[in-house]
Amino acid sequence: MKKFAVLAVCLIVAGSAWAQVGTTNPNAINQDYVDWCQYGCSGGANASPQAWTSNMGFTGTVGLNGGFQDFYNLQQGGSWDGNFPSGMGLIYNGSILGNTPSSIVASFDTGVYAAGAYIQDDWVGPFTASITLYDQSYNPIATFSFNGNSTRSDPGHALFIGGYDTVPFWAVEFSVAGAGGVFEPDFSIGQMNINEAPEPGTLVLFGSSALGLAGYLRRRFQGVL
Amino acid sequence: MNVRKFWLLSLVVLLVCQFGFAQVIANKTIAKQSFAKAQATGKPTPLLAKPLPGTKARPVIWVTGQKWQKSVGPAPKNVPGEPSFCDYNNGHQAAICPKGLQTAYGTNFPGANGGAGMTIVVLDYFSYPGAYAQLQFFDVVMHLPDPPSFKSIDLSGGNDGTGTGWDLETMLDLEYSHAMAPNASIVYIQADPNGDGSYEEQLAQSLGDVVSNSWTFTDQNGVGVELPYWEANLGFGPPTLFAAGDGSAFPYEGPAYPCTSPQATCVGGTSLYLKPNLTRNIEEGWSGSGGGCSQVFAIPAWQGSVGSGVCAPYRAAPDIAAIADGNTPVAVWICNAYWGCYFYGVGGTSVATPVLSGLVADMDTARVIFGKGKLNHLMNYELYPAAAYNYNYYYYDVIYGFNGYNAGPQYDLITGIGVPSGKALASRFFGIP
Numbered sequence: 001m002k003k004f005a006v007l008a009v010c011l012i013v014a015g016s017a018w019a020q021v022g023t024t025n026p027n028a029i030n031q032d033y034v035d036w037c038q039y040g041c042s043g044g045a046n047a048s049p050q051a052w053t054s055n056m057g058f059t060g061t062v063g064l065n066g067g068f069q070d071f072y073n074l075q076q077g078g079s080w081d082g083n084f085p086s087g088m089g090l091i092y093n094g095s096i097l098g099n100t101p102s103s104i105v106a107s108f109d110t111g112v113y114a115a116g117a118y119i120q121d122d123w124v125g126p127f128t129a130s131i132t133l134y135d136q137s138y139n140p141i142a143t144f145s146f147n148g149n150s151t152r153s154d155p156g157h158a159l160f161i162g163g164y165d166t167v168p169f170w171a172v173e174f175s176v177a178g179a180g181g182v183f184e185p186d187f188s189i190g191q192m193n194i195n196e197a198p199e200p201g202t203l204v205l206f207g208s209s210a211l212g213l214a215g216y217l218r219r220r221f222q223g224v225l
Numbered sequence: 226m227n228v229r230k231f232w233l234l235s236l237v238v239l240l241v242c243q244f245g246f247a248q249v250i251a252n253k254t255i256a257k258q259s260f261a262k263a264q265a266t267g268k269p270t271p272l273l274a275k276p277l278p279g280t281k282a283r284p285v286i287w288v289t290g291q292k293w294q295k296s297v298g299p300a301p302k303n304v305p306g307e308p309s310f311c312d313y314n315n316g317h318q319a320a321i322c323p324k325g326l327q328t329a330y331g332t333n334f335p336g337a338n339g340g341a342g343m344t345i346v347v348l349d350y351f352s353y354p355g356a357y358a359q360l361q362f363f364d365v366v367m368h369l370p371d372p373p374s375f376k377s378i379d380l381s382g383g384n385d386g387t388g389t390g391w392d393l394e395t396m397l398d399l400e401y402s403h404a405m406a407p408n409a410s411i412v413y414i415q416a417d418p419n420g421d422g423s424y425e426e427q428l429a430q431s432l433g434d435v436v437s438n439s440w441t442f443t444d445q446n447g448v449g450v451e452l453p454y455w456e457a458n459l460g461f462g463p464p465t466l467f468a469a470g471d472g473s474a475f476p477y478e479g480p481a482y483p484c485t486s487p488q489a490t491c492v493g494g495t496s497l498y499l500k501p502n503l504t505r506n507i508e509e510g511w512s513g514s515g516g517g518c519s520q521v522f523a524i525p526a527w528q529g530s531v532g533s534g535v536c537a538p539y540r541a542a543p544d545i546a547a548i549a550d551g552n553t554p555v556a557v558w559i560c561n562a563y564w565g566c567y568f569y570g571v572g573g574t575s576v577a578t579p580v581l582s583g584l585v586a587d588m589d590t591a592r593v594i595f596g597k598g599k600l601n602h603l604m605n606y607e608l609y610p611a612a613a614y615n616y617n618y619y620y621y622d623v624i625y626g627f628n629g630y631n632a633g634p635q636y637d638l639i640t641g642i643g644v645p646s647g648k649a650l651a652s653r654f655f656g657i658p
Contacts, residue, residue, distance in 0.1 A: 047615040049655045067655045068614045105654040138335040138595070138653040170335075171654065 019166055020133060022144025026160040029114040029193040032056045034106075036073060036191070037089030043079040045070035045094070049107070058196055059109045064093055064102040065173060071104065072097065074188060076155055082120050083151060083158035084190040095186035096122065103175040104189055111136065113198045115172045116162015118190030121150040127178030129161045129187075134171040141169060150178065158190060166198065306368045310568065311556060313501055320556035320570045321497065321548065323367045323404035326580060328503035330547070332405055334648035336591025340406025341373075343586040343599075346433035346463075347402060347411060347579065348425055349395040350418040350440065351386025352379050355561060356395055357413075363400045363558040364407075372403055374410040376432075380425055381415040388563030391418075394439060396559045397571050398579045402437050405583025409434075409590075423458045430461040434589050434599055437582035438489075439468045439575035441481040441515075449479030451521040459488035464604040466582050468515070468574035469493045469543040474629025474638065475517025484515065484542055487525040490604055491542040492581055493640045494549025494574045495623055510626020510639030511550040514574060516543055517630070517638050527605045530613035532636030544605060546623065546640035547577035547584075581645070588651035595653040607657040611650060612642045619649045 023029070032054045039046055047070055048063025064071050072092040076084035084090060095101045106115070121127035130145040148159030163172070176187040311322035327333065357375050364371050386392045399413060412432045416425035421442075429436045444450045449470065459465060467489045472478030484491035494514035498507040518536035525540055535541040548555065551572025560566035589599045600607065611619040616635060620643035626632035628639045636642055650656050 047618070049615075049618060061655070063655050065654045067652070067658060068610065107654065134653075136335065173654070 020142035020144075020163055021165075022131070022142075022146070022161070022163050023116065024146050024160050024162075026116065026118070026162070026193055029116045029162045029164065029195050031114075031195040031197060032058055032193070034060075034192040034194065035089050036062075036091050037075065039073040039089070041073055041075040041078070041089045043072065043074055045072055049105075052106075054194060056196075058112075058194065060107050062091060062104070062106045064099065065105045066100070066102050069099050069102060070094065076190070080188060081153050082188075083154050083156070084118050084120060084188070085158070086155045088118065088190045090188040090190050092122075092188040093185065095180070095183045101183060101185050103173050103185060104187075105171060105173045106192060107171040108169075108194070110196070111168025111170050112194050112196050113166075113168060114162060114164030114195035115169075115192060116160055117174060117192040118158040118160050119174055119176065120148070120158050120188055120190075121176045121178035121180065121184075122186040122188070123178050123180040123183070124150050124152060125179040126150075127176050127187075129159055129174070129176045131161045131163050132173040132175075133163050133165060133169040134173070136168075136170045138171060141165070162193065164195065308366060308556070308568070312499060312503055316501070318499055318553070320554050320568070321499065322556050323369060323401075323407075325499055325503045326401070326404055326548070326555070329497060329499055329505045330405070330580070330584060330644070331646065331648050332584065332587050334587070334591065334651065335653065336594040336651065337587040337647065338408060338590050338594075340409030340583060340586030340590050342409075342593065343406065343435070343589050344410040344412055344433035345402045345406060345579075345582055345586050346414060346429040346436045347395070347398045347582075348414045348416060348422070348429045348436060348438050349386075349391055349398060350381070350416045350422070351384050351389055351391040351395075352381035352415040353386050353392045353395045356399060359396055359558055359560055360399050360403065362560070363396075364403075366558065367404070369404065369407045372407070372409060372411045375413070376411070377413045377415065378428070379415045380417055380428075382417045382419060384418050386415075386418075387561050392561060393557065393559050393564065393569065393571065394575055397555070397557045397575055398437055398439055400557055401555055401576060402579035402583040402586075405580050406586035409583070409586040421455065423455065426458045426465075427461060430459075430463060430465060430602070434463045435582045435585040436463060436465045437579045438466065438483065439573075439578045441468065441470050441484065443479075447478070449475070449481050451480055451482040451485055451519060453521055455483065456486060456488060459483065459486055460602050462602060464490055464582075464585050464600050465602055466490045466492050466578050466585070468578040470515025471513045471549070471573045471575075472515055473513055475515065475542075477629065478515075480517060480519055481515040481542070485519040485522055485540055487522050487540055488602060490608070491544045491641065492574055492578045493543030493546035494572075494577050495546050495640055495644065496550035496626070497548040497553045505621070508621060508623055508644060510546070510623050510628060510632035510637065511572075512626065512628050513551075513572075514543070514546065514549060514626075514628050514639045516628055516641075518542075525605065527609045531609050531616075531642060535636060535638060541636070541638060541641075543638075543641040544608060545581060545620075545642055545645050547580045547644055549574045549577045584645065584647045588647050591647075591651040591653070592656070595651075595656075597656075597658070608642065608645065608650075611657050612636075616642075618655070619646055620644060621646065
């Protein structure tokens, strides 16, 4: 019984190790999505923040971090000639249009278990994108960074950056660092994918880790059982 | 709840049930008796029980009398732990209590933490020695924590406010600033009713993070007067909120000063109707809310972006608004020889001012957590640009109502910009810088 309690504690510790995970795989976050063309994709400016509604009716807001700065609602192939899938609606932070360079924040009216978006630096060349997850009090709980490469007229090859967690989070912040100098972060995000239910992959990983840990402990304590 | 609190609560509930609902005090009598003393020449006047202009007797205070006796019963399930007269009873909105206000105005936003770490200064005239004990009882009944600290400063010169109206004003101000920010400390300044409040107001601004003032200056005829010399007492530190008065649009009873000061944040009034889940259902401009144009003070720079054309070249008031209608009252506990020991349904911009003072404390807590500075006496420089930038995100725009002026989209002379959203204005990401 005592060893069983030890095992349970170990499982909890093992579980916490899986609390947040970053990913570049859009298929890992695939329960729902937000199409930014709900703002028209006309290239116009929108006050921050704006409310959004996902494909399945989930709601939240999006805007530029810091307040009182408009974001621009662009579209791949029209007002943006880059790496996003053709026709995808974008949120652009407007750095070269006079805005103070800012990160882009999406908040959720109800906590989510995973969120991510396609992302591209406005400046050609390698860049590093990051995503930060925030808890219900808007305290940062995890940041993940991945490298990408920004090119022109090459749709369908944008970096996807996301994170998922075993407990709900309430906002995500996107940013980039690249070749744009004082204009950075100067970037757009594309479609945002979200999981409103716990990520099955996480549970599978947690389950397999738990089983593995149990097996390890069983072997370790076999001699005294 | 410990045994002592339980028996204390039981005793009071029994007293209220036995006597409170059978004892109806004539509203008109209350108004006359309570405020005859306070409305001396050139003295600050509490903003509680002025009858509406043109009406004979419709004060914004009344006793929780027989009107509510019929509806006394089990507390509604959606508000566990509150007294049965709170918020909703048998499907009808009764007096609004702390949970109703907290829910309707959304105090539980990221970072707010009940105003923890902030200090609200409440300035009232006359002394009221029983204030803290009665606030503690209010907390027991409403399931609120006591403030982490409560400091009382008596500068009244020995003038006891019991029965003057200032006692009820005091309890209202303390209870509802605390209700909106239950983790904030409180400093209660008891000002000298024979002075003009200069020293007390300056002291108030040196002792806290927001100052709540639910009073105006009137002349010997009870008409509002603006006092340019008194401006020297404002603008020292934190946001300083003043009530806009309960006499409807300014032409009726004169402007409400210090509310019309360019250095004050002027608070108008609304009628707030809740949904059964205690969120906002309807909020309209209150017919009694003070509002109008200053006759002395020029339009401030911050009013150039929103509301600039309403009173130009003079300052327009109010700036913001919250619950004030006596028909959508808040429940205030008071216990003394004059008022007895009852919950009273109370209205007036005296309600709106402490309510929004508490909200400012909540916002300040969030701002500090998010690495921003506290709001200060220049808060209007932040409130108006927010409205100009993204109106309906930062404010609930009150578009219906009449106080002599019509409410309407965006700025109006009943509710100013509207009801501020603490969640939006203090957002880590999108809030005011």
